[in-house]
Amino acid sequence: MSRIGILGGGQLARMLVLAGAPLGLRFLVLDAAEGACAAELAPQLKADYRDEEALARFAGEVDVATFDFENVPADSAEWLATRVPVHPAPRALAVAQDRMAEKTLFSELGIPVPPFAPVDSRRSLDAALAHVGVPAILKTRRFGYDGKGQFRLRSGADADAAWAALGAAQGGLILEGFVPFDREISVVAVRGRDGAFRAWPIGENWHVDGVLSATLAPAVVDAALARRALDHARRVAEAVDYVGVFALELFVRDGEVLANEMAPRVHNSGHWTIEGAETSQFENHLRAVLGLPLGAVDARGWSCMLNWIGAMPTRDAVLAEPGGHWHDYGKTPRVGRKVGHATLRAETPEALAAVLERVGRALAREAQVAPVLARLRS
Numbered sequence: 001m002s003r004i005g006i007l008g009g010g011q012l013a014r015m016l017v018l019a020g021a022p023l024g025l026r027f028l029v030l031d032a033a034e035g036a037c038a039a040e041l042a043p044q045l046k047a048d049y050r051d052e053e054a055l056a057r058f059a060g061e062v063d064v065a066t067f068d069f070e071n072v073p074a075d076s077a078e079w080l081a082t083r084v085p086v087h088p089a090p091r092a093l094a095v096a097q098d099r100m101a102e103k104t105l106f107s108e109l110g111i112p113v114p115p116f117a118p119v120d121s122r123r124s125l126d127a128a129l130a131h132v133g134v135p136a137i138l139k140t141r142r143f144g145y146d147g148k149g150q151f152r153l154r155s156g157a158d159a160d161a162a163w164a165a166l167g168a169a170q171g172g173l174i175l176e177g178f179v180p181f182d183r184e185i186s187v188v189a190v191r192g193r194d195g196a197f198r199a200w201p202i203g204e205n206w207h208v209d210g211v212l213s214a215t216l217a218p219a220v221v222d223a224a225l226a227r228r229a230l231d232h233a234r235r236v237a238e239a240v241d242y243v244g245v246f247a248l249e250l251f252v253r254d255g256e257v258l259a260n261e262m263a264p265r266v267h268n269s270g271h272w273t274i275e276g277a278e279t280s281q282f283e284n285h286l287r288a289v290l291g292l293p294l295g296a297v298d299a300r301g302w303s304c305m306l307n308w309i310g311a312m313p314t315r316d317a318v319l320a321e322p323g324g325h326w327h328d329y330g331k332t333p334r335v336g337r338k339v340g341h342a343t344l345r346a347e348t349p350e351a352l353a354a355v356l357e358r359v360g361r362a363l364a365r366e367a368q369v370a371p372v373l374a375r376l377r378s
């Protein structure tokens with residue numbers, strides 16, 4: 001029986017543990033937080049990622065290590081990789097941890113990206129603005145998630161405020177051109193140890209205040225555009241010899257796709273695959289890191305994933321739907337925190353729209369389902 005070590009014990013680790021049980025897998029979660037979300041389901045080694053003694057114990061107790069959290073220090077991942085197989089490899093992790101390295105790789109691979117430039121001083125912000133233009137977004141190169149560590153500039157007059165907000169951030173900054181996108185989509189894909197590559201049908205994503213709110217899959221997108229997006233994802237994975245599941249977030253603008261960022265792990269926009277695909281992102285990630293054959297990634301009908309942020313709504317209206325599925329991460333409610341999600345699944349787009357309308361009304365979440373309904377009915 002294999003034991004998988006997971007660095008980070010959040011809801012992604014929790015869902016990996018749930019997916020691993022039928023495969024007969026055991027887990028060990030490394031996380032410094034008291035009562036990490038995954039720790040209800042798997043043993044937790046409570047320690048910091050930089051704690052070498054803990055890392056050595058962790059390595060000694062697992063057959064392979066992987067991540068629920070992408071900001072594990074690269075040094076720790078590398079140190080671990082000298083003792084136990086680590087997937088994805090530290091190099092792939094390092095690229096995805098730094099927005100400059102990531103965007104540079106994308107452009108080297110011929111994948112379109114918004115204009116971007118590094119910023120490491122107030123003066124270089126002016127130079128970057130001259131290169132990128134306005135409107136623009138100043139972002140921390142590292143550690144950003146859920147839209148944190150970002151400042152939007154409408155004009156050069158916002159430069160002082162942007163620098164005051166983010167200038168002190170560790171690891172430097174990047175200025176990106178603001179993309180007035182028509183849509184946001186993501187490719188969630190998996191690559192095996194043998195190089196086998198599979199991508200789930202593309203999802204369309206809606207964010208509120210920088211946090212994912214809803215995903216519709218399969219996205220209603222042009223076939224040629226979808227092929228380009230999948231091809232970009234495959235090229236990125238091959239370039240860094242990626243093993244496991246990852247997500248590539250893209251903007252769609254006038255029929256073109258521009259890469260935003262990649263997440264070197266299972267991804268919130270792939271949660272729909274638990275019930276909405278033949279094999280979930282969590283199961284395929286485990287299969288990939290263990291070197292097992294990958295499962296099929298075909299969608300079963302149409303799915304919409306709704307994130308529960310801050311607090312859980314009541315679940316009855318979702319459970320009353322034949323294709324309604326509930327996920328409560330068991331987390332303490334807190335403003336802005338992802339505490340759970342629901343996936344609604346149906347055989348046709350029309351049926352899914354009807355389900356979303358009922359659930360939106362029953363939970364007073366009309367605004368959350370509105371953009372998905374509009375897409376399904378367009």
Ligand code: ATP
Nearest residue numbers: 114137144145146147148176177178179207210261
């Ligand atoms: P995540 O939680 O997905 O890791 P993050 O904090 O890493 O988020 P991004 O994905 O870069 O941040 O940005 C969050 C959201 O902000 C994007 O999904 C998009 O809606 C918006 N955004 C980011 N960059 C741009 C851009 N250059 N142009 C337009 N909108 C953008």
Ligand code: MG
Nearest residue numbers: 144145146261
């Ligand atoms: Mg991100």
Ligand code: MG
Nearest residue numbers: 146249260261
């Ligand atoms: Mg993102």
